[in-house]
Amino acid sequence: MSDALLELENNYAMVEGFEVTHGLDLTVNEGEAVGLVGRNGAGKTSTFRAVMGLTPLADGSIRYSGEELTKLRPEVIPTRGIGYQPEGRDLFTGMTVEENFRLPIWSSGKARGIDDEDAMVETIFDIFDELDHRRDAEVQNLSGGQAKMCAIGRAMALDPDLLILDEPLEGLAPIVVENLKSYIHEIIDRGISVLVAESNASHVPEIVDRMYVIERGEIVDSGDPDVLLEDEQIQEMMQGGG
Numbered sequence: 001m002s003d004a005l006l007e008l009e010n011n012y013a014m015v016e017g018f019e020v021t022h023g024l025d026l027t028v029n030e031g032e033a034v035g036l037v038g039r040n041g042a043g044k045t046s047t048f049r050a051v052m053g054l055t056p057l058a059d060g061s062i063r064y065s066g067e068e069l070t071k072l073r074p075e076v077i078p079t080r081g082i083g084y085q086p087e088g089r090d091l092f093t094g095m096t097v098e099e100n101f102r103l104p105i106w107s108s109g110k111a112r113g114i115d116d117e118d119a120m121v122e123t124i125f126d127i128f129d130e131l132d133h134r135r136d137a138e139v140q141n142l143s144g145g146q147a148k149m150c151a152i153g154r155a156m157a158l159d160p161d162l163l164i165l166d167e168p169l170e171g172l173a174p175i176v177v178e179n180l181k182s183y184i185h186e187i188i189d190r191g192i193s194v195l196v197a198e199s200n201a202s203h204v205p206e207i208v209d210r211m212y213v214i215e216r217g218e219i220v221d222s223g224d225p226d227v228l229l230e231d232e233q234i235q236e237m238m239q240g241g242g
């Protein structure tokens with residue numbers, strides 16, 4: 001028996017009436033950190049949005065702990081244990097850092113079986129200790145690195161078993177990238193599985209155990225990130241975008 005947590009099989013994701021992934025298969029096993037690497041426009045975001053029920057599939061299945069997700073409404077999916085950090089600076093503006101963490105718990109904490117809202121919020125601030133003194137800051141006033149931390153922290157609010165991160169390191173200064181990587185390592189060390197998209201493949205071997213390469217909506221290779229990134233064809237493919 002496999003210990004698969006998330007299983008995408010034969011996915012054809014549709015965006016604005018166009019098929020943007022073509023028979024995509026991808027698996028994340030329990031406790032695993034997996035990368036999805038490809039140029040901008042390759043289909044990483046569409047794949048993640050399909051998992052979260054935000055982009056429809058023309059065909060295929062997405063199972064999480066054996067349950068078919070494509071039959072669920074999008075608001076139910078995080079309550080099954082999947083946290084999602086969308087690409088970019090997508091936070092609840094006009095609200096503080098702490099309110100961004102509390103909002104998912106207010107709306108869906110009960111459905112996820114979270115009894116102690118305060119304890120959950122403090123667990124997030126324990127990981128992202130740098131945000132502790134900014135807890136009352138409105139999120140639009142955060143630096144780029146702090147905003148990414150807040151977005152990942154918010155994705156942790158429903159105590160996920162799997163965290164999906166869409167380009168968490170994008171647009172950050174090198175020192176901030178190192179900082180973010182150490183936070184992601186801490187999350188992995190806590191036993192949370194991670195699926196992370198990156199268009200800059202160089203960061204990925206330090207974070208993940210296994211990686212998929214996506215090109216024009218298809219998985220073209222998968223395996224050990226260090227080995228894949230040595231491959232000249234993959235190096236060529238990654239250049240000229242991302």
Ligand SMILES: Nc1ncnc2c1ncn2[C@@H]1O[C@H](COP(=O)(O)OP(=O)(O)OP(=O)(O)O)[C@@H](O)[C@H]1O
Nearest residue numbers: 015016020038039040041042043044045046047199
């Ligand atoms: N709103 C949209 N309308 C039309 N086409 C779209 C839309 N969003 C994405 N696409 C197309 O879908 C394909 C996959 O895009 P997707 O955003 O999933 O790729 P990506 O690998 O995540 O890249 P990026 O990092 O740039 O978001 C691309 O060809 C893109 O042009």
